[in-house]
Amino acid sequence: MSHSEPDFLGDVRNKPRPIDRVVTPFVKFLQLESAGGLVLMGAAVIALVAANSPLGHAWHEFWTGTVLQIKLGEHVFPSGKHAGHFEWWVNDALMAIFFFVVGLELKREFLTGELRNPRKAALPLIAAVGGMAVPGLIYAAANWGQPTLRGWAIPTATDIAFALGVLALLGNRVPAGLRVFLVTLAIADDLGALLIIAFFYTDAKYLSMPSLGMAFGVMGVMAVLNVMGVRRWWVYGILGLGLWWFVLHAGVHATIAGVMGAMTIPVKTRIDAGEYERKSRELLDSFRGDVEGGHDIVTSPTQRGVISAVERLAESVQTPLHRLEKLLLPISAFVVVPIFALANAGVSLGDSFGAAVRDREAWGIVGGLVLGKTLGIFGFALLAVKLKLCVLPTHVTWRHMLGAAMLGGIGFTMSLFIAQLAFAGPENVQRLEIAKLAVLTGSTISAVLGAGVLLTCKRNVEAGH
Template identity: 50%
Template sequence: MKPHFQFDDEANAAMQSNISPRLTSIVRAFQDFAHQEASGGIVVLAATIVALIWANISPETYEELWHHLKVGITWGEHALKMSLGHWINDGLMAIFFFVVGLEIKREVTVGELRSIKRVTFPIAAAIGGMVVPALIYVAFNWGEPTLSGWGIPMATDIAFALGVLALLGSRIPTSLKIFLTTLAIADDMGAVLIIALFYTSDLSVTWLLLGLAAIGVAFLLNRLRFYRSLVYLVLGIIAWYGFLQSGVHATIAGVLMAFTIPVRRFLDRRTFLNNARRILAEMEDAIENDDLFRSGIDTLETLSENAQSPLRRLETNLHPVVAFFIVPIFALANAGVHIEGGFGDILGSPLFLGIVLGLALGKPVGIFLGAYLSSLLKLGQKPDTVSWAHILGAGMLGGIGFTVALFIATLGLPESALPVAKLSILTASFLAGVAGVIWLLITSRPEQAPVLSAEEEEYQAVGES
């Protein structure tokens, strides 16, 4: 017997085309694990350790798999073949930056970045945290072939930084987490601009116009309230391929496509409530019929999903994929460093010093100075529940560069410099994380954790919805 639960005519078309598969108990257990903020960082850390061990036990197989083995697709006389590492860095990382773009759009439209007054303080800190590390790097690498890697120490890894912060539990005020989150998002925006403006190879205008045309069509569909995910997916693939062939890094297509995703809901609140009440009433009448009752549960699940915006649903669905698959695979393919003799020479190299001092020292100094000047000039206001010692500790955690830092290194440095750059990023991120934890443990006490303010409750509700 087929389920007879139906939506009102007003919502039926949108609802029927967006039914999600039923969650299994295994997926539910995985989601419980994913809700812990430190979990993604733990998986990436494990992948990094595996990459380091693999690259030093069998460097030949590591290089052969990720950087020499060519895979791809062929259609007619055309072919797209790249190494696995290239597919990860240009393909999977486009999805990573797509999720970054979704996060930025959400914050700009309904989150913390929607009010200039509220975000001036963390944005000023983010700017300081990008400028000072870049200057330190340039100072050590001026006149060197590695000068092109100046963008490496400007990046903050939001997953690792927030994961470490979460490990400190009740010692940390909620407003410090909001500060670090907003700072890291602004940092991501800076990283996207840097990649787009300074790490672009020879430009093919024809291919770039193709990619931009696909994004333009997606924007138009958004304005026309067209919500079919498959069409956006096809347009996203076209945009990605156009950018890939144009010389502009393909990850930029991911960010731009994210801004085309509708932030409006399929259903307004009143329609959702009316449908939910009717379905619950039908379930009440069918309480003895297992098939009909389960059908009602499935329909309510679909109804709830369609009461969310496409942007929120995509962000929620893709975040576990990014955190537990894409970023760990990226780390596995890029973090492997074959450590040979002459380690003393590496420690004294301009590249090593520029990255390590830029991230571990430049980040906290820049973030603190940016925040302090913002407060001093009355452009921004430090939250009352956050001390300047907290700001400095958050700045130390901001020195955990990892994912985006590794990514920029692969774009901006010659192949011969990558092993030293990777080792430098790993060293700096480790030092920054340890220093941040120790500092915040010393300067914070569990009883300092405050009751949430109205603004913090609003922000947390937006982030968890």
Template identity: 45%
Template sequence: MSPPHSPFTRFVHSESFAGLLLVCTALIAFVWANSPWRDVYFAWQHTHLALSLGNARLDLSLEHWVNDGLMAVFFLLVGLEIKRELLIGELASRRRASLAVAGALGGMLVPAALYAALNAGGPGAPGWGVPMATDIAFALGILALLGPRVPLGLKVFLTALAIVDDLGAVLVIALFYTSGLKLTFLALAALTWGLALYAGWRGAFSLKLYGVLGVLLWFFVLQSGLHATIAGVLLAFAIPIRQPTSAGYLASLAEAAKPGRGELVGARLRDLEDLLERAQSPLHRLEHALHPFVTFLVLPVFALANAGVPVSAGGFGVVSLGVLLGLIVGKPLGVVGGAWLAVRSGVAALPRQVGWGHMVGAGLLAGIGFTMSLFVANLAFGDGSLLTQAKLGVLLASVLAGMLGAGWLLLTSRRTLPGGESASIP
């Protein structure tokens, strides 16, 4: 069991609150879109906001500002988490990474195949990427509600699984949900990213520098035809994770800590605070700064803008059924099947105190695809009845996956061993 105030425990608690906040905002959007005030809901979505700088002008609807702008910040945070986990986190261990990668690959391929089998050759065919994603905030929120009944190793596995899943979703968006490319802006984006990579390689620790480069990169990617959110992930991989040089840092800290006259105490304290903050790597500083912003603003606003599904407009169709089967049936089959193959082949092992019954529960919870699935649905269908069907399938599947996953884990964790450890269904 991890210490009560370990970084991972604090992360799980934060994600559980994020899940609760998402549930509330999604419910508000759904009720609003099906209420007598539905016209107000759709009117604010399509209200345009323009920004001008000299001759350059960017005119987007509020819905597009949310999905292309705010969500780029979300993808920046996702990219930072992926880089951290790959270098120093759970994915840095080959056996743990192998289990998460195998489970995530199965959890992406099987749902996509089920959806494609139902919608092949039809108008809903482009939506095969919708049931591939996992919403980490919802999934970890449910695990947190189950408390000590669930082994910590299962939470670690599900976190790593969701991170690999997010990386897969980013690749799918970049490769398959991209419009015609504009080579001039693509070259400018590549040049800007190259500058960011060079700054990171040279050890530039100023977040303001990466902020300026990030805004430019976002604009060029948006204009190039790639989805603008890809800029967030690209920028994340440029931001360094190493800390400042220890010798220079310690010398500065010692100088700032020297006793001085009373009127200088306040200034010295500010110097010490600044030095202690700079002791962290730029990646950690940015990740910590973005996490509350994404939790309390970006994701709730995204849910409010995208979860408003007017049930009467499109109804439940073959697209909804494909998404539902992909997330409810395909996810657990793919996650457990991929993990079983990895363990069977000897390249991975189950986490401590985690049995296959727990893994089935994790597979069911992985079917909660809310944030990323809604995002891919917007890219696949644009506006219209097919988008409504896809969103309805995502919402229904996410609710069912959460209920089934929580119920299954309660059953598998009910019995306890003499030492107090949870016993799982083999």
């Protein structure tokens, strides 16, 4: 959801089909910048309603009691410390796709995007540091000396889909520079969250150095293939499954394999833009000449050959990283993350609300998301500008920055994910439920406050550009 491309086919005169009346409204909705956030919100609401309905027990059992295992002879997967229920498959396997997309975005931003220029990226990077440090400190202060201190990283995350969904709904009250700021901040935030997961939520007693060595070996093979010019996605896909397997058995959370694999995806083209333009013109001239000769595309081998050549040419001028990101981004936004919300956002309010009100853990999470994110992002940005380390983006005011800082408190996906790691195990079931409720509460308050502040900003004619 971090970037979009102009639609150059909007004026193409397609032949109408009966199915278009059914499909077109859905296609237009999915193309909205706010669509990912809206679908995620819908999934979270469904999970909450289901968990608090008469079917609540059945809903919980479906995700945590339904076991799916693969048997090959005497070998069973998953087994041992890997539960194998639906929730495990979502959190440890399906979410690897989400983290793979996050890894692709990080690599793209560092090589060709906002993070390539340290001076240009300074403001969101500094704000991201504050937006992770202050919430963590607030949580730690509320839970110091308690077993719940392990959850200190829960309020440090920002959900990019939710935050951008709220921005998109606000229309031209949001300058383009503010969107870029929030996107860059969220991507830097994701990087911080990945490092936290790798270094603070890896249990040393389960760490297997041989498996970890094999994981880095597979990653090394993928990197060598990149250098050799291998561009086929399925080659990296097969090796990526092996990478996921070894990371899983290494004792590091398996989703980290997604980021590791993403770092090896090629970001170079086979031909440059000039060669693409030259050959495209030559092919289109051949196509035009055949059409003017009265030939039909169904029967003309020349026209079919030109179309096939243009497709291969288009593939050669695109990087595998961009093609994979474009392919997987909608799958991550509209399939993976909503399923994660269905599996993890279903909190029984009756069982958790009373305990959460009196619980340090809950107040630490809510305080971290609502106050910590606002103070950290806004405060560090203000300090950086006052010290002349960077400047505000064009058309962005401090009121805009305050609203964006509040939206940074929408932790949701990554916060829920870290909560699962911090309070794993049957002995922490109530702790996890309280953490989930606090994440949902803090994220909702942050979204409402952030949107409220931005609604008071004047409409900006530059916002949509």
